[in-house]
Amino acid sequence: MTTSIGSGSPRTVIVTGGSRGLGAGIVQSFLDSGDRVATCSRSETQAVKEWETNPDYAGRFLFRAADIADREQSTQFVQAVIDEWGAIDVLVNNAGVARDGILALFTDEDSDTVIDLNLKATIHLTRQVVRNMLAHRSGRIVNISSIVGLTGYRGLTVYGATKAALDGFTRALARELGSRKITVNSVAPGYLKTEMSHGLDEAQLDQIVRRTPAGRLGDPDDIARAIQFLVDERNDWLTGQVLVVDGGLTC
Ligand SMILES: NC(=O)c1ccc[n+]([C@@H]2O[C@H](COP(=O)([O-])OP(=O)(O)OC[C@H]3O[C@@H](n4cnc5c(N)ncnc54)[C@H](OP(=O)(O)O)[C@@H]3O)[C@@H](O)[C@H]2O)c1
Numbered sequence: 001m002t003t004s005i006g007s008g009s010p011r012t013v014i015v016t017g018g019s020r021g022l023g024a025g026i027v028q029s030f031l032d033s034g035d036r037v038a039t040c041s042r043s044e045t046q047a048v049k050e051w052e053t054n055p056d057y058a059g060r061f062l063f064r065a066a067d068i069a070d071r072e073q074s075t076q077f078v079q080a081v082i083d084e085w086g087a088i089d090v091l092v093n094n095a096g097v098a099r100d101g102i103l104a105l106f107t108d109e110d111s112d113t114v115i116d117l118n119l120k121a122t123i124h125l126t127r128q129v130v131r132n133m134l135a136h137r138s139g140r141i142v143n144i145s146s147i148v149g150l151t152g153y154r155g156l157t158v159y160g161a162t163k164a165a166l167d168g169f170t171r172a173l174a175r176e177l178g179s180r181k182i183t184v185n186s187v188a189p190g191y192l193k194t195e196m197s198h199g200l201d202e203a204q205l206d207q208i209v210r211r212t213p214a215g216r217l218g219d220p221d222d223i224a225r226a227i228q229f230l231v232d233e234r235n236d237w238l239t240g241q242v243l244v245v246d247g248g249l250t251c
Helices: 021-032 048-054 071-085 110-134 157-181 195-199 202-211 220-231
Strands: 010-018 035-039 061-065 092-095 137-142 182-189 244-245
Touching: 010 021, 010 071, 010 110, 021 035, 021 048, 021 092, 021 220, 035 071, 048 061, 061 071, 071 110, 092 110, 092 244, 110 137, 110 157, 110 182, 137 220, 157 182, 182 220, 220 244
Parallel strands: 010 035, 010 092, 035 061, 092 137, 137 182, 182 244
Antiparallel strands: none
């Protein structure tokens, strides 16, 4: 099994939940940097169809419809990437879900949906990928957490708990894998212009923008650039960190 990290040739990258929103921006960023990108989501979008048919991406874009909260589908997705390209160089755990509502009125069903995807599915899929990275002794893992896991946000208790837990997962896994040349970091975005932030009303979004030193919500590109920095082959001494990318909101 050979790896592309350190060779200057295209890397094999997995981005979970790349069909829209932030994940789609991350997929595009790695396609633009000439890498091979595999992504999954439960449903196929127009963006996925365009990547699949774009001749510039022939042989270096792979999509599978998969619900990664279903362990069998998650395992099959990772195996499909390994069957196609062998060594996995980069994993971006992006797929996530938010359910809002104050805790006293929150349902067990919503709790389970958020914990099952944001935490349990991420841990399961990462385990599959780590086994592959350990075999070729290199890799870069980036977990997309959130500033909500650091600061809290009224109505997002369970979501915030999963994101804080993901940062803990990052730190512990970085300790486990450091000696094997695998780095593990979190990126904690502020509020982005994606479907997920549609849960916030106009007044909440205005308040966030007013309190953000950079004076705007984030774009997927803002986050994708930070990820590219963390997975740069030269950044092998940068691990176990949570990089906050939020326009200064929490500074
Ligand atoms: N938006 C923000 O302001 C913000 C801020 C901080 C952090 N984040 C984090 O950034 C990440 C992306 O957020 P986003 O705003 O881009 O969300 P989004 O627009 O809702 O997109 C989520 C993506 O994940 C996929 N997905 C959802 N459930 C899945 C499942 N069970 N299996 C496989 N794929 C699944 C979705 O496709 P399907 O629905 O078709 O499966 C979609 O591609 C999340 O981890 C989120 O917590 C977002």
